[in-house]
Amino acid sequence: MTICHKVGVAFAVVAALFIAGCGGSGDSGASKEVVLVTHDSFVIPKEVKAAFEQESGLTLKILQGGDAGEAVNRALLTKGNPQGDVLFGIDNNLLSRALDEDLFEPYEAEGLDRVDSTYVIEPGHRVTPIDHGDVCLNIDRKWFASRGIAPPTSLDDLTAPRYHKLLVVQNPATSTPGLAFMLASVARFGEDGWRDYWRRLRENGVLVVDGWEEAYTQRFSGAGGSKGKRPIVVSYATSPAAEVIFASRPVAQAPTAVVTESCFRQIELAGVLDGAKNVEGAHALLDFMLSEQFQAALPESMFVLPVRRGTPLPDAFRRYAVSPSAPLELSATEIGANRDRWIDEWTQTVLR
């Protein structure tokens, strides 16, 4: 071994110890930990996690991998011998297949009585609603104000000539909000009319990109720091609040606004995975996820809205986020049965 090899190996050993050391518990005490399988966007404040661990006496381990679709697919692949005890992040667009394959064990979580019944979309309690993050059109307020043009107030408006080349959307085949927006059009115009709507959007110069990141941060003119030119984008009901909270300098007013009539309901759910090693821990975790503490932390950590009635909202969310009272909706069964066909038809209509 040369000096340089020794240094290299020593470095690697230190690196390995560093990771292992910071990695926390590892595999010790498997019965005392509860494992949450979820998507990349999941995050909770440290103190909330600590509160759960103290209350329950369990260690909460979080396994993330890929977006919601990938997380659900992983869970389906490992059905019967799951990687964790609870899956969080499945939404109404992905739900039907998971239910068909009996991915979850039913459990009626404590605190479900405090949840508005519109969110309880699975009466058998195989999944529990945790939050809702509705997908809505966002507009650049300044763009419209400075030109004296009235911003759109509904999906129907977007085909008007005054909104020519102003809208940017995501490809439903590759993007979750893109899919939700396509579903919104199906919910609004029905099986017979939605393709025609997209034909007219196409004539009106809609720009389609593959991902939310590009649409919102690059093409949309209203996002902070963006050099984009299009003032209407598909994003979330909470995006204006995020623009205020994460502005580079304090702002008095959100630069963007939500088109309330355009919102499509997305509910995020959690369920006990079939074959979970720590079922009791899983139940405790689901109960905790409906607790006031967890629910109150949702907006600022994941930019979604709580489902528990009376959960106090942070100021920016109270003022700028929208919780639509009558969002566009489709049932999980309907989505499950038609989603792939609709995406194909959308592709034929809009991209070909």
Next chain:
Amino acid sequence: MTRGWRIGAVLVPAAFVALFFAYPLVSIFGRGLTDGDGISLPMGTDSLLWFTIWQAALSTLLTLVAGLPLAWAIGRFRFRGRSTARALVLVPFVLPTVVVAAAFLEVLPDDYEGGIGTILVAHVFFNVAVVTRIVGGAWATIDPAAGEVAAVLGAGPWRRVREVTLPQLAPALSASAALTFLFCFTSFGVILILGGPGRATLETEIYNRAARQFDLQAAAMLSLLQLGAVAIVLAVASILEGRAGVAGKLAGERDVLRRPTARERVALVTVLSLAAVALALPLAVLVERSLGSFGALFRETPVLLVRPWQAAGYSIAFAAVATVIALLIGGLAAHALARRPPGALDGFVLLPLGASAVMLGFGFVIAFDSPPLDFRSSWWLVPVAQALVATPFVIRIVTPALRSIDPRLREVAATLGAPPSRAWREVDLPLTSRAFAAAAGFAFAISLGEFGATVFVARAEQPTLPVAIFRFLGRPGEQNQGTAAVLAVVLAAIAVGAALLAERAADGRAEVL
């Protein structure tokens, strides 16, 4: 080398590949192919395959055209800032595609709706480092004596290039072309973001089927097709390489590099400044975006469980472990390979690069789910996944260098009574230290930038930089975008720093010669 060593040199890498590559893939393919009814390729696969192949071939050609002048510059000449230039070309290579593609979009016109031109440019941007470093490194070890002899015998400059330089460069050219082709063939982020909606390659379609449509059967079939296509390309490339390659005498870099003449200096300055502008433009966008956000590195954020700077720590640590694994496994495999004449096997070591990251990730999850192989949630799967991508580079860079060692040197050492280990230390190592350093630099850079497989196995408490960047990019708000840019700049800085360190270490070793 003793017999035990020789067997180990074959068995250890083979076991590694079997366990962490073949087994997970076979598991997921098996699941996929028994999942549906009947085995068939989805409709439209032919046009998908065709587009995948020709865009990769064209990208490779353009990358060679762009990379060769740079390889010439750093492979022939001694000039101030040479090692910095070598390290800097690595930057685009390590940056996550999402970041670079985003930077590209900023310099493109507003209503850009995707197109093949931008895909090609982005592929060149990403892979020019592969050509520059591999070919440049090889160029710097070609003994100038042969060219001088040819000149004395009356060969003109073109003939010298054609008959002396090119044959000796052939292994490096073919290796870098094969790697570039593979990266472009399996390109994912660039196609998605810059290709515009609906533009698909095999890799993006596999992802689409596996992760979005839950159509494992189609994903498995397409993956098999992709692996098959990659295997054919690799076999052809290595056969061509075997024909064209001529083992020349290896020289130390100190004897090869020289100061440029006045005319060469003009060419050199032109090449370097063009490269600097082309590589710097998208990066400048990034640096501009990052300004003013550096404080965010040390602040708590709702986006990550750790402070952003800690992701840099995890990245370095994981990449260091991955580099050591890749050097060990790749070094052993290279020793085994170098004993045989170049052939198809040289090409096949690149096969792991042809696998779809998402299928490998799913494979990990179902293959390692029960004792004795119960480690699908272990931290060390991250460096293992990274090493899987990095090891082929190590093998491809180190093997030609090992082959070109004159066997008589080892024989002399043996005659003089040196045991094999000592012969290795005093003959092989000094002569290949530059190749090992280049390989280490690459392995570290690749591990640092790896995203597709890492995101599948990374744990929330230990995000790597690309994973963290991806999370910040996925949030609205100017601060989050700024933090993503800062982390990308940090990532680039770490890659350059590591490459410079590797060079320094190699220089130290090479002095022994």
